[in-house]
Amino acid sequence: MNPLRTLNRIFRSLPVNLALVLMCIMWIVPTFGLFVSSFRDKEAVRTTGWWTVFAPQPVAGGEQYTTYCASCHGPGGNALPQANLSDPAIVNKYTRDYQLLAMLKNPINGEPHLKDPVLPTDANQSLAILGNVLTYMQGLSGVSGGGLKLSLSNYADALVGYKGTNTYLGDCAKKDPALLTRFRCTAADLLNPEGMGAAFLNSVLVTVPTTFLVIAIAAFAAYAFAWLDFKGRTWIFALLVGLQIVPLQMTLVPISRIYSSIGMQSTFLGIWLFHTGFGLPYAIYLLRNFIGSLPREIFESAYLDGANHWKAFVKLVIPLSTPAIASLGIYQFLWVWNDFLVAKIFLPSNPVVTVQITNLIDPRGANWHILTGAAFLSFLIPMFVFFAFQRYFVRGMLAGSVKG
Amino acid sequence: MMPAIMKQGKWTPWLYLLPALLIMALFIAYPTLNTIALSFMDRTSTQSAAADCVAGQPCWGVFENYRYALTNPEMTQALGNNALWLILMVPGTVAAGLLFAVLAERVRYEKIAKSIIFMPMAISFIGAGVIWQFMYKVETGGGQQTGLLNAIITGLGGQPIAWMSTYPVNNFALMVVGVWLWAGFCMTILSAAIKGLPSEVIEAAQVDGANAWQTFWQVMIPLIMPTVVVVFTTMIINILKIFDIVFVMTGGNYGTEVIANRMFKLIVTDTGRSMAIAVLLITLMTPILIINIRRFNKQEELR
Secondary structure: OOHHHHHHHHHHHHHHHHHHHHHHHHHHHHHHHHHHHOOEOHHHHHHOOHHHHOOOOOOOOHHHHHHHOHHHHOOOOOOOHHHOOOOHHHHOOOOOHHHHHHHHHOOEOOEOOOOOOOOOOOHHHHHHHHHHHHHHHHHHHOOOOOOOOEOOHHHHHHHHOOOOOOOHHHHHHHOOHHHHOOOOOOHHHHHOOOOHHHHHHHHHHHHHHHHHHHHHHHHHHHHHHHHOOOOOHHHHHHHHHHHOOOOHHHOHHHHHHHHHHOOOOOOHHHHHHHHHHHHHHHHHHHHHHHHHOOOHHHHHHHHHOOOOHHHHHHHHHHHHOHHHHHHHHHHHHHHHHHOOHHHHHHOOOOOOHHHHHHHHOOOOOOOHHHHHHHHHHHHHHHHHHHHHOHHHHHHHHHHHHOOO | OOOOOOOOOOOHHHHHHHHHHHHHHHHHHHHHHHHHHHOOEOOOOOOEHHHHOOOOOOOOHHHHHHHHHHHOHHHHHHHHHHHHHHHHHHHHHHHHHHHHHHHHOOOOOHHHHHHHHHHHHHOOHHHHHHHHHHHHOOOOOOOOOOOHHHHHHHHOOOOOOOOOOOOOHHHHHHHHHHHHHHHHHHHHHHHHHHHOOOHHHHHHHHHOOOOHHHHHHHHHHHHHHHHHHHHHHHHHHHHHOOOHHHHHHOOOOOOOOOHHHHHHHHOOOOHHHHHHHHHHHHHHHHHHHHHHHHHHHHHHHHO
């Protein structure tokens, strides 16, 4: 190929590529930022932006730390278990350089804390050095500054619903007595009703049965609309098209009153039925369009072979409709998993993931770091479903919208 | 109409339909009627809404809740905001979706690009709210800006903006979240329509000397117009119902109230008014409903 023409083509397609890549970056940055934040510790999330992870500021005091401390405490600060300088609890005791100086004047095991080398005799020079050492220790322990330590701590806090001032894993390691009144520091904590672990389970318990119910009930109705003959078929189906846009706000109060009067408020059965009711119009519409487009001949030959409607439905329609059923299933699953309003009203006692996230929000904004973990835990399943079955999801959406 | 293909019992169709019709009647049809009835009753749902009238104040009698829904400042603000969303955010989202669809068509990494744009559709509005709160964070003390947008603004020498509490900026900030969420939806549907265009038509236009711009506006847009209308109507319904984003990000405070959030706030304390707002919501959707049924009937004639 002519190199000039290739070059020409590249230049002509440059604006398109630039625009598209720029837009993709704009779309992915918000999610990516939260993703990075979810691995940063509490203080880092509170005090610095997530992007600082990629451009770490040079940490002051490294040289001084190496000179005076590293020989005993080790380069990572954790060589001495009784004086672990990477432990935030220890480093937090010292906020100013003179506090560090006062501590260093106390002998260790009958000998001076610092022997080789010793600090300069001039107090101001010593303080200048120790100020840098302190900054370095704070970075080392993740108390402030660098925020370079990435961990799963936020996920642990979110999973168990820890709302204290430290971290769940840190408190458990210390056997904090205040913590042990609420948590046992075993796997049982995952089921703490205030945590995302329990919410995850609730979400599964709401979503999976609903999805099956919708598919089963809709498949029957769709078959009737597509291949059975009855009075008012077109009319009822047109009504169904209309029902698709009834906002669920229209039905919340009456249903919740019925539920209260028959003791179904805050039950899984209640929320299954509610979601099913709202999923059906779209589900029937989607499946009917698919089932109705199956070739007529297969039904005729089935009939000649002695099949009745039930047999045709079970043996022909269901297997042939697998792609449409998959699309519907994915669509319905994501819709229910991501729902907030219905779960908030009908299942307050067993919060699902979306409701639990709002429960974890602290009005004073003191627990931003837990929200990062909680949000990503709630994304796990939908993201997996989405990337594994994207084709079906798109098809489910198209089936309703383009023809609808 | 399709004639029956097999012998069927008189009740067979109804047996297949029964579970679906029963559930829809119980969970959609009946409650809708009930809601309309409740909207004419007072806050305790025991007597006519007229009972909530205060002597010497304007009163619409049994329509008292609708007086609230249409004239109360809280509600007029919500209605105004929903209108703003409809006017700015719906065309914005459709335009962004169309732009993506057209651009992605021309590159080799189409699938990846589309996945990135479409991904927000897979997550919850609540999760999206958390994501964007991190974008909009503001540090009013002397500390570093930890929200990306304010970090960029201060990095360029500007003053940080309290995105969520400054009116009217907060409304636009919320709309940006909406566009971010729904552009993928618009893109997917419009992209399918573009792919369905017969390639001869586009080629013919190019042979006739039309440039890319002319081909886009004079050939492609008119051909995909029916789909654009579908996307528009779907988005209008989504925006009339907009709730979760506002609920989780501002709670409707600082002048960002919308209809559905107002309805949710009153649902326990003042059921009558809340239900009147719900009825108002479905009334606003009725034109779309009629369009949908008309389009459906036209399709059925073509079957």
